[in-house]
Amino acid sequence: MNLSGCAALVRKELTIYFATPIFYIMGFFFLLLSGYFFYTNLVYYSMLSIQIAQQAAQNPQLQAQLNAQEMVFRPLFQVLAVVLLLVVPLLTMRLLAEEKRSGTAELLFTYPLTDWSVILGKFLSALTVYVVLLAFTAIYAIATGFLTSVDWGALLTSYLGMILLGGSLLSLGLFASSLTENQIIAAVMGFSLLLLLWIIGLAQMLGTGPWAKVFQAVSIMDHYDNFTRGVIDTRDLVYHVSFIFFFLFLTKRILESRRWRA
Amino acid sequence: METMIEVQDLTKYYGATCAVHRLNFEVAAGEIVGFLGPNGAGKTTTLKIMAGYLPPTSGMVRINGYDCVAQSLEVRSSLGYLPENVAIYPDLTVTQFLRFAARAKGVEAKAEKAEIDRVMADCGLEEVRNTLTASLSKGFRQRLGLAQALLKLPPLLILDEPTIGLDPSQIVEIRQLIKDLAGDHTVMLSTHILPEVSQICQRVIIINRGQIVASDTVENLSRQVGRGDRILMLVKGPEDQVAAALRTAPGVAQVSGQGEGKFLVETGNGLDLRPQLARLVVEKGWDLLELKSQEFTLEEVFLDLVTEEEPEEES
Numbered sequence: 001m002n003l004s005g006c007a008a009l010v011r012k013e014l015t016i017y018f019a020t021p022i023f024y025i026m027g028f029f030f031l032l033l034s035g036y037f038f039y040t041n042l043v044y045y046s047m048l049s050i051q052i053a054q055q056a057a058q059n060p061q062l063q064a065q066l067n068a069q070e071m072v073f074r075p076l077f078q079v080l081a082v083v084l085l086l087v088v089p090l091l092t093m094r095l096l097a098e099e100k101r102s103g104t105a106e107l108l109f110t111y112p113l114t115d116w117s118v119i120l121g122k123f124l125s126a127l128t129v130y131v132v133l134l135a136f137t138a139i140y141a142i143a144t145g146f147l148t149s150v151d152w153g154a155l156l157t158s159y160l161g162m163i164l165l166g167g168s169l170l171s172l173g174l175f176a177s178s179l180t181e182n183q184i185i186a187a188v189m190g191f192s193l194l195l196l197l198w199i200i201g202l203a204q205m206l207g208t209g210p211w212a213k214v215f216q217a218v219s220i221m222d223h224y225d226n227f228t229r230g231v232i233d234t235r236d237l238v239y240h241v242s243f244i245f246f247f248l249f250l251t252k253r254i255l256e257s258r259r260w261r262a
Numbered sequence: 263m264e265t266m267i268e269v270q271d272l273t274k275y276y277g278a279t280c281a282v283h284r285l286n287f288e289v290a291a292g293e294i295v296g297f298l299g300p301n302g303a304g305k306t307t308t309l310k311i312m313a314g315y316l317p318p319t320s321g322m323v324r325i326n327g328y329d330c331v332a333q334s335l336e337v338r339s340s341l342g343y344l345p346e347n348v349a350i351y352p353d354l355t356v357t358q359f360l361r362f363a364a365r366a367k368g369v370e371a372k373a374e375k376a377e378i379d380r381v382m383a384d385c386g387l388e389e390v391r392n393t394l395t396a397s398l399s400k401g402f403r404q405r406l407g408l409a410q411a412l413l414k415l416p417p418l419l420i421l422d423e424p425t426i427g428l429d430p431s432q433i434v435e436i437r438q439l440i441k442d443l444a445g446d447h448t449v450m451l452s453t454h455i456l457p458e459v460s461q462i463c464q465r466v467i468i469i470n471r472g473q474i475v476a477s478d479t480v481e482n483l484s485r486q487v488g489r490g491d492r493i494l495m496l497v498k499g500p501e502d503q504v505a506a507a508l509r510t511a512p513g514v515a516q517v518s519g520q521g522e523g524k525f526l527v528e529t530g531n532g533l534d535l536r537p538q539l540a541r542l543v544v545e546k547g548w549d550l551l552e553l554k555s556q557e558f559t560l561e562e563v564f565l566d567l568v569t570e571e572e573p574e575e576e577s
Contacts, residue, residue: 008365012354019353103349107410110313111366112339258317 005113009121010128013095017129026090027133030083037079038072038140042147045071049148068144069154074228076140077158081224084169085198089190091129092173095122096251097186115255119248123167123174130166134159154230161227164240168220169194171247178254197221265324266291266418266448267312272321274307274472281307283472284321289465291417292445296463297452298564304472305452306346309422312450313343326417339368342414346422346452348407352396356387356406359395363410381409384439386432400427408436419443421451425458437462456561468567475567483563492556493527493536499548511535511542523551 017023045068052062099105108118144150176190177183201219204212216222223239226232267289274282282304289295299305310316312323314334323330326340350359360378369377382388385405390398395406404427411419424440425433440449440462453459459466460480468476468483476483497504501519508517508527513535516528529535536553543550 002368004368004371005366008362011365012351012358012362015358016351016353102352103345103347104351106310106315106345106349107343107363108366110315110338110341110343110345111363112335112368113366114335 002113002117005111006117006121006124009113009118010125013122013125014128017125022090022094023129026087027136030087030133031136033083034076034080034137034140037076038137041072041075042144046147067151068148069151069158069230072144073141073155073158077162077228078225080137080162081165081221082198084166085191085194087133088130088166088169088173088194089176089187091126092170092177092190093183093187094177095126095174096177096255097180097183100181101183109258115252118255119174119251123171123244123248126170126174127163127167130170131163134162134166151230157230157232158228160232161224161236164227164237165220165224168240168243168247171244171251172197175247175251175254178251264291265289266293266326267450268322268324269308269312270322272308272311272323273319274304274311274316275319281472282311282318285469285472285474287467287474287477289448289450291448293465294440294444294449294451294463296459296466297450297469298456298459298466299452299469303469305469306422308469309343309420309450309452310345313341313345313420314338315343340416341418341420342411342416344407344411344419344421344424348403350395350398350403350406352394355392355394356382356398357391359406360409360413364413367414367416369414377413381412384412385409386435401429401432404428405432405436415447417447419447419449419451421449423453424451425453425455433458456564468564470567476563480563483567491529491534493529493539494552494554494556495525495527495539495543495550496552497523497525497543497548498551499523499543499546503546504543504548507542507546508539511539513538526556 045066048071049066052059052066055062096105099108113121141150141155172193173186173190176193177186179189180186197220200215201221204215204219204222206212220239220243223236226236265288267287269285269287272282272285273280285304285308297305297309307316311318311330312325314330314337317331325337328336328340330337351362354362357378360381361374364374364377365371382391385408387402387405387409390402393402395403398406404424408421408424411421419440421440425436428436437458440451443449444464451463463480465477465479466483467474495508501523504523505517505519505525508514508525513529514527518526520526527535527539534555536555540550540553
């Protein structure tokens with residue numbers, strides 16, 4: 001793999017991301033939604049804290065369970081995971097589809113770059129943009145830190161979960177973008193696949209027996225939930241890393257196919 | 263001499279449509295070869311296969327000793343490619359785009375600036391270095407396409423219509439630039455501008471309907487295609503009598519009067535009738551003002567080869 005070529009591609013993609021309005025529009029709505037959910041969670045938490053503090057003498061256990069991670073950040077990160085279903089296809093739809101539609105693929109694929117350099121360059125640039133968006137939400141944590149005690153370990157674990165979940169969804173979005181020349185089709189396909197993954201997670205709640213176990217094992221949200229609790233489970237790490245690799249690998253196969261589809 | 267391009271039995275189908283059929287040719291290192299053919303002849307397809315962008319349906323293409331399919335990366339490292347329609351990322355400036363192209367082609371970080379400055383100077387891009395490529399005129403976009411192909415000075419340049427959209431002075435500069443590359447670099451260029459081929463290329467490959475119809479130097483092709491020599495004469499005398507006298511001269515195949523005393527005399531294969539014709543005119547008492555041999559132009563060669571092919575294909 002050509003590392004300097006991959007780095008050049010990341011730089012090019014980031015320049016394009018930050019030069020186009022989609023990043024700013026999407027960033028605005030992402031932060032608007034996350035800000036709204038953070039604010040409502042925080043207000044609810046503070047109201048509850050006051051109420052419980054008044055009844056502290058009667059129910060000391062309840063007061064012990066009440067903390068910012070469980071009441072503010074865990075619900076926030078759970079909602080943000082759903083917001084990602086909308087955000088990710090917008091971030092990834094352009095990546096490969098636009099190269100093919102505009103004809104720039106003809107230059108890109110005649111440069112001495114391996115398919116892995118191209119795919120990793122594209123993936124890492126989308127991941128960087130996503131992490132930049134996510135970094136803005138750190139303001140909520142810092143603000144909360146001034147008001148009440150924050151479990152920073154659990155919070156950082158939640159962010160690790162968000163990055164892994166984002167990486168997984170972005171790899172799937174990139175795969176969708178490799179299938180078509182049309183950005184809209186890439187976005188719709190990406191969104192549909194992400195929705196399907198989310199629904200699989202819900203389906204396991206409806207039944208019992210072996211299928212429920214299978215659904216649970218493949219459900220992406222199930223493998224995200226532990227992180228929001230502040231728990232790092234090796235199974236979840238392996239799941240997300242495998243998920244990312246699997247979809248990047250599928251994307252590579254799609255890119256390769258142009259060489260044998262003679 | 264070392265072979266830079268080796269094409270053997272190259273065939274390419276798009277679905278059921280055959281774009282290139284069993285193409286065979288070789289290009290030696292350091293040669294400048296013009297690739298000609300009417301629209302839809304298969305030129306661009308062949309160049310795309312050579313550049314490693316399209317796979318062939320069958321056959322083999324070797325560039326610099328590497329196979330285009332099995333050793334695609336080595337092939338792509340050996341060439342600079344200017345596509346027919348230069349598409350460039352509209353959100354990047356000229357410098358940003360060239361920086362990306364340079365790094366993607368493996369130009370070292372410390373050599374990057376000098377390399378970009380060199381190609382910008384060669385292609386006249388300095389004045390637009392900070393302009394977004396979306397705002398470039400067609401001519402500048404074409405120059406930028408050429409500039410990225412010239413980065414790192416690859417041993418082989420594949421240029422699909424390099425001077426299209428350029429202004430006349432820029433065309434002259436770019437043609438000179440391509441000529442200067444000969445010797446150290448191999449250039450394969452396709453174009454519709456036939457005088458360009460005569461001026462730049464040492465050899466011409468003409469394809470029609472996916473097959474090679476001629477491959478030789480422009481001079482040799484002119485000789486082969488001409489059914490004989492052509493002689494242009496300027497004679498002061500009664501035009502109908504002059505024409506009749508020339509027609510009766512032995513070895514003359516055809517005479518066409520072009521007005522104002524000009525006659526175009528076509529002769530049989532390999533015959534130089536200039537001395538006999540000069541004597542004939544003088545003996546008749548007319549004044550011979552001009553007498554010169556005229557070669558067939560590349561346009562005529564091209565039209566001759568391409569139109570000759572069609573009845574054969576149909577039969």
